[in-house]
Amino acid sequence: MSTDTKSAVLDSAERIARACGFDGFSYADLAEEVGIRKASIHHHFPTKAALAVTLMQRYHKTLDEACTHIVVTEVSGSAQLRAVVDQYRSALDGGKSLCLCVAFSTSRESLPADVITQISRFRTMMITWLKEIFEAGKADGTITLVGDPPMEAAAGLALMEGAQLAARAEETPALFENAMQLLLQRCS
Amino acid sequence: MSTDTKSAVLDSAERIARACGFDGFSYADLAEEVGIRKASIHHHFPTKAALAVTLMQRYHKTLDEACTHIVVTEVSGSAQLRAVVDQYRSALDGGKSLCLCVAFSTSRESLPADVITQISRFRTMMITWLKEIFEAGKADGTITLVGDPPMEAAAGLALMEGAQLAARAEETPALFENAMQLLLQRCS
DNA sequence: GTCTATATGTGGATAGAC
């Protein structure tokens, strides 16, 4: 039961944090969703800071693996880029959720320093993947480039995160699609 | 800046809300910054919901007027677009602040319904201005368009908001610049 | 309009029994 409970807490924390932000979830919320008491959550994660760090580490690993899978599975640059966009679309969950990195970013003042470091690492990782994908799209001619790959990567991540934010605020997935059109039409 | 207490409270609330988000600021914070007691804040704004609505209304008006000024002052489409980007850059305040709309968006679950309506109106307004600006840039040939103006407008807003978010999370304004390069290089 | 005082709920976190 021990290891199971710990991941149940993490699953619950990720869900609520991505829906409500860092300041928007509490141990009481987790306790109710997991079905144990607040004190038991503290047994697994002594502080909220520790929980948030573990959450970001797990999220980083998951996304890194997802991108590795995309790059080895999809053959063309455009197909890889569309797959990454699909990833952000599904993370939106119909406008009810955000990427954990986006969800945490507005709460900088209340975040433990470790989590800010994790956020930085996460965006660096995503930009590295996107740069690689834009390079592939340039090489195989399946993406129409407007700037060089590093520039495209930085803009691409900001675009996806900003599109998520608008769609989440109004629980309207169409706002995500509207913002992504310009990028997607450049993929053959 | 503010002659009366009510606008002093609004100024303070806007500053802290843009730095910390909706769940990240309290009446105690405002009271300390303005130099009066919490109960006095409640005299001007009975609830936090009422304060947030007033805040968004004022912010909407300010930005709408700023865009009007930009469009009548700057002659070319590219100059207008650069001026809007300047607006978002200065709203960042060196990585210490966000656009109020961005700052509120991740806290959807705790926001009063009125504020969500205001957020929707705000983004619609900004997209309308951007569409007009991209149309001007297309007509005078000072912006290289990648899609039609409505598409460019939706992507442009998401890009600026996403770029702010990353720069704010790490208090690193360069991250905003990195994400904006691709757009700015399309302006003559 | 601003104050003191207070009500009432919730936040994260701990002690110690089982």
Added chain:
DNA sequence: GTCTATCCACATATAGAC
């Protein structure tokens, strides 16, 4: 590992004196 019970700080909000 999980529980009950409790701590203390802080949240929004109200009552009523000045």
